[in-house]
Amino acid sequence: MLNKVRSQKSGVRSENGKVKILFSIFYFLFSLTTNAQCAMCRAALAGDANVEKAQAVNDGIVFLMVVPYLLVALIGYFVYRMKKNKTK
Numbered sequence: 001m002l003n004k005v006r007s008q009k010s011g012v013r014s015e016n017g018k019v020k021i022l023f024s025i026f027y028f029l030f031s032l033t034t035n036a037q038c039a040m041c042r043a044a045l046a047g048d049a050n051v052e053k054a055q056a057v058n059d060g061i062v063f064l065m066v067v068p069y070l071l072v073a074l075i076g077y078f079v080y081r082m083k084k085n086k087t088k
Helices: 002-045 048-087
Strands: none
Touching: 002 048
16 A cells, blocks of 8 residues: 555656656746847837837836736735634
């Protein structure tokens, strides 16, 4: 029985290793395409004539960055409050 459990665990370990390798390859391939996007944004906003446009893009990036953090903070606060009320 113990040997059967050990063999099942080693099978899981080999599966995890394969998944890690596939994820690493996937991550590497898609990280190459993100670098091209940054160059495109930089080229579109380059120059002194696009100061207003560049500021608008920066504001949009900040807005898109802040919203998920606020949502996670609100959910965390409500979970904390529920657990605190449950212990009372």
